[in-house]
Amino acid sequence: EYACPEDLITIDDTKPRKRGECPEDCHACFRVCPRTFIHEDLRNDNSKPIGDFIKVLSVKSIKHTQGQDGSIVTTLLDYLLSNKIVTDALIVDKKDDLAWKPYAKITNAIDEVVKSGGTKYSVCPVFKPLKDLKEGVN
Ligand code: SF4
Known part of the structure; x- marks a missing residue:
């Protein structure tokens, strides 16, 4: 799409x-x-x-713990957002009642980044939020 x-x-x-x-x-x-x-x-x-x-390197975050492999991506995104190095992050999360149907979203909320931590073993249209953003779709 x-x-x-x-x-x-x-x-x-x-x-x-x-x-x-x-x-x-x-x-x-x-x-x-x-x-x-x-x-x-x-x-x-x-x-x-x-x-x-x-x-x-083999590393593990001391700040976040719910990721798949040491929560490094979550920790890096937290750092980038907290220090205003980036304004938003493109993340993949899942709904509680649809665990096998991940979806991508753009956020600047660190709690959403933390909640989305962990690998999703399913295909997801990762760049769809960028198209929606370009077209002004929320
Ligand atoms: S990307 Fe669009 S135009 Fe190109 S082959 Fe696929 S459906 Fe056709």
Whole structure:
């Protein structure tokens, strides 16, 4: 939905719906969908399984504890928001009654960042809030 340059796709609950004809050779939706084949050019370089890095650390937050792997992402976002280094964060949270249906949102509330801590093992349209923001949708 957020990747389509022609605005032909909408996500109805979890199901994509397409209307209209696509320009030839677009395929943007195919390329970004996590459930389709990833073209070789877009795959990670397997000779560097974790990509480029300067230093690898194993760390654990002493401020937050509910994350999956030491709550480091939560702690970094807390720091960035608290010190006004960033104005907002794009997070993925889940509703209490729909634990397997994560959703993305933009927030500047640290309590929401903390609540959203922890890995979600489910596909989620992460960048949809950015499209909504661009289009003035709340
Ligand atoms: S192929 Fe391109 S234009 Fe067609 S639905 Fe996908 S992203 Fe939109």
